[in-house]
Amino acid sequence: MREKLTDALYGAGWSTVKKLPEPVAVRLGRTIADLAWKRRGKGVRRLESNYARVVPDATPERLAELSRAGMRSYLRYWMESFRLPAWSEERVRNGMEVTDLHHLTDGLASDRGVILALPHLANWDLAGAWVTTRLETPFTTVQERLKPESLYDRFVAYRAGLGMEVLPHTGGTAFGVLARRLREGGLVCLVADRDLSASGVEVKFFGDRARMPAGPALLAQQTGALLLPVTLWYDASPVMKARVHAPVEVPETGTRGEKTSVMTQTLADAFATGIADHPEDWHMLQRLWLDDLDPDKTPDKTPDTTPDTTPDVGQP
Template identity: 75%
Template sequence: MRERVADALYGLGWSAVKKLPEPVVARLGRRIADTAWKRRGASVQRLEANLARVVPEAGPAQLRELSKAGMRSYMRYWMESFRLPTWTPDRIREGIEIKGEHHLHDGLAQGRGVIVALPHLANWDLAGAWVTSYLQVPFATVAERLKPESLFDRFVAYRESLGMEVLPHNGGAAFGVLARRLRSGGLICLVADRDLSASGVKVDFFGAAARMPAGPALLAQQTGAQLLPVTLWYEGPVMKGEVHPPVPVPAEGTRKEKATRMTQDLADVFAAGIAEHPTDWHMLQRLWLDDLEPRDPRPEERAA
C-alpha cells in the first residue's frame, strides 16, 4: 500500500506541479518542507545527524536551522524536477551557471570519454538537463531500482525525457554498457557519494569511515576516460556548479589500490563542496559505517 501511495504521489507531482506558476510552486515546496521538518520524522532526524558530522561545531539550535534549510533545499529539488520536462533550453540555461566547464570540453575533445561523478548536492537532474540542452551532449547514467516497478519506470521516463540514457542499477550489469560508452568517446554521469551495493571502497569522509562506489574509478582505469568531480549548490534563484580538475589514475599499485586512492580523492572534493554548502546536500539516508544497521561480514572480513 505504501508503495502504491508513493507512486501515486510522484505521478501527481509530475502531472500537476508542472502546470502551476513557478512562484506558486516555490511557495508550495517551502510549505511542504517546513511541515515535514516540524514533524521531525526519521528522514529529518537522519539529515540532522548527517549535518552534525559536516558541521561539528554546530549546537542543537544551529543544527535545527540547518536541517530546516536542508529540507527546503531538498523540496526545491523536487519542485524543479517535477517542472523540468516543461523547461525550454533557454530556461534551463538561465537557471544554472557552471564554473570550470572547460574540463568537460577538453576531456570530450580528446575522445577518451568522460566520467562525471557528483554527490547528492542541489539538483543533479538540472545539471544533466544543462548537459543535454546546452552542451548538446547525450550521456548515460545509472538509476537505483525503486519499488514499485511503476515508480522506477516513472523515474526512467522522466530522465529519458531530459535526454539521458538510463541504466538500472543491477549489481555490475551496467558496468559493461558504461565502459562501451566511454570507449566510444562518450559521457557518463554518476551520483557517487553513497554506495548502493555494500561493496564499495572505504573512504575517510569528514573524519569517519564511509563507503563510496568504486565504479567511477574502475571505469576510468579500464577505459582511459577522464574522471571529473562536480559539485553543485543553490545561490538565490540560480543553481551554480563547478567542474573540478580530473582525478588522476595512480601510476603504481594494484587495481584495487588505485581505485581506493581515486575514490578517496573524489570523497575529498565532495567533502569540500558539501562543507561549503551543507544545506544543499540531500543525504537523508545513513552513510557512515558506524551509522549503518548491523550486517553479516563479507567473506574477506571473516577471513581477516
C-alpha cells in the same frame, strides 16, 4: 498499498506541479519542507545527524537551522524536478552557471570519454538537463530499481525525456555498457557519494569512515576516460551553481584495488569540499557513515525507509 501510494504521489507531482505558476510551486515546496521539518520524522533527524558530522562545532540551534534549510533545498529539488519537463530550452540553458567548465569541455573534445561523479547536492537532474541542452551532449547514467516497477518506469521516462540514456543498476550489464560508451568518447554521469553494498570502497569522509561506489574509479582505469568530480549548490538567485573539479588521476603504481581506493578517496575529498561550503544543499536523508550503519553503535536501530531515487553505480 504503500508502494502504490508512493507511485501515485510521484505521478501527481509530475502531472500537477509542472502546471503550477512558478511562484506557487516555490511556496508549495517551502510549505511542505517546513511541515516535514517541524514533524521531525526519521529523514529529518538523519539529515540533522549527518550535518553534525559535516559541521562538528555547530550548536543544536545551528543544526536545527541547517536541517530546516536542508529540507527547503530538498523540496526545491523536487519542485524543480517535477517542473523540468515543462521548462523551455532557454530556461534550462540559463538555469545553471558553471565554474571551471573547461575541464569538461576539454575532456569531451579529446574523445577519450568523460565520467562526471556527483554527490547528492542541489539538483543533479537539472545539471544533467543543462549538459544535454547547453552543451548538446547526451550522456548515460544508472538508475536503481525502485518499487513498484511503475515508479521505476516513471523515473526512467522522466530522465530519458531530459536527454539521458538510463540503464538499470541491477542485472549485471550496466558496467559493460558504460565502459563501451566511454570507449566511444561518450559522457557518463553518476551520483557517487553513497554505497551500502559489500563492494563499496571505504573512505575517510569528514573524519570518519564511509563507503562510496567503486564504479567511477574502475571505469576510469578500464577505459582511460577522464574522471571529474562535480559539486552543485543553490544561492539566493534562481540559477543553480556548479563547479567542475580538476581530474582525478589514475595512480601510476599499485594494484587495481589500491588505485581504486586512492581515486575514490580523492572523489570523497572533492565532494567534502563542496558539501562543507554548502551543507544545506546536501540531500543525504539516509545513513552514510559506517558507524551509523552498525546497530551496536546506533541508538536508532530501525532501518531507513526514505526512498533513494538517484542514479548510483557501484562495483559490478
